[in-house]
Amino acid sequence: MFNTSDRVTRAMTNNGAFRVITALTTQTVRGAVLAQQARGAIARRLGELMTGSILVREAMAPDKRVQILVKARDGRTSLVADAHPDGRNRGIVSPGLDERVAMVNNATLEVIYTLPNGIMHQGVVTLPDGGDISAGLMTYMHESEQIVSMIAVATVLDSDSDTGSSGRVGAFPVEDALTGGIRAAGGYMVQLIPGADRDTVAEMTARLEAADQLANTLVAADMSTTRLRCQLLGDMGVEDMTETLLRFGCNCDxxxxxxxxxxxxxxxxxxxxxxxxxxxxxxxxxxxxxxxxxxxxxxxxxxxxxxxxxx
Ligand SMILES: [Zn+2]
CATH class of the missing domain: 3.90.1280.10 (HSP33 redox switch-like)
Known part of the structure; x- marks a missing residue:
């Protein structure tokens, strides 16, 4: 059933200073992008939002469904990412969404999930101009969840390296039929646990800044969530690790x-x-x-x- 290498792992560092969540989502994003026939900037954003919904679910509501919506300035939903605790994920691009208006200024990012007491949690933040999903997720975690986090999500497109093919329209070429033009997708969230000592935090900040090339990391042939975590943490050990397999899948019936x-x-x-x-x-x-x-x-x-x- 899970014919995928996609997974998300969650762990604590041994020093108790950080919680680290890493996700590889290439196959999952491909499934959604193909189903939605998304491409270019919209495919990239949809992938980033899907990875983001997986990271937020692991961080805030591992046993709940988490939805993240991006709404355009006029309040209309443009993108939806939907992460289920059983590892199924899907994404929706609103019909008629245009690349040029997909991420205009004043778009909002809205996170929805059910709290343990059954009440619906809903947090809304404004995306920065240009619609950077990683930045929007960090703002959300800080403002709505009061958790200081470093978050990076990325979707690498085939067209990112060969110029000239990104603007095409119409049916996917044959080589895209299995990948949707997605080369790799994934991301991470590093949460600062209150009380961590200053030196440890400074070391992690420097390390994350050095690793600020997630896209390059993701396209490495032997990339895994473990390797991604090692790149982030160096020799900092981890414990209490959990892992969930991920895939594209819909809950419709x-x-x-x-x-x-x-x-x-x-x-x-x-x-x-x-x-x-x-x-x-x-x-x-x-x-x-x-x-x-x-x-x-x-x-x-x-x-x-x-x-x-x-x-
Ligand atoms: Zn469906």
Missing amino acids: RERVLAGLSSLPRTEIEAMIAAGAPLDICCDACQRGYVIVVDELRSLLVGGSGSGLQN
């Missing part, structure tokens, strides 16, 4: 599709029933198709319910 339909106005459902034809619905995230027959539409008029998270 017939019930969810029907639940989505049931939130439509009653008159709209009645009109569909009157039309008499089955409904062909495609999942926004994975493009799986569902055929909803008229009898199922009728059953929606009997009861209905809403849900907090986006389907």
Whole structure:
């Protein structure tokens, strides 16, 4: 089932000063980018956001689902990353999203998950101009979670090294059919644990600045989360390590599709029933198709319910 080398690991340094989360997400991002037919700057951002949602989930809510939304200045959602505790991840690019407007100034980054007490946590920060996801995630962790963190997420595109092919439109060329044009994706989060001594923090800061070439690191052929962590930490040892395998995967099913339909106005459902034809619905995230027959539409008029998270 998990035909992937993608994984996220979480560990504490032996000196108790840092919690370190490292993620390799290449296959996972490829799956989402292919399903969304995203490319160029949008594919890069979607990948970064997906890696970010995995890091935030590991840091704040390892056994919960975490969603991160990027909303454009007009308040419309443009990108969604959705990380599940079982390792499934998906991403959605809003239809019609244009590279030129995808990350305009004043976009916001919104993190949503359920707290242990069942209450929905929702934190919103403004992305810096240009829409740097790593910077936005660090601001979020600091302002909304009050945790000082160094975060870097990166998506490396095939077109990053060979110029001239990044602006193409239309169907993916054959060589992109399996990769979506994604060479590598991943990232890390290093959290400062309160009380760490000043020298240790200074050493880590210098080390992270030196390692500030995540993209180069990720494309190394033998890259692993362990190796990425070693590059970040040097000879600083770790303990209490956990690891979760990651993959692209959707949680859609017939019930969810029907639940989505049931939130439509009653008159709209009645009109569909009157039309008499089955409904062909495609999942926004994975493009799986569902055929909803008229009898199922009728059953929606009997009861209905809403849900907090986006389907
Ligand atoms: Zn789906």
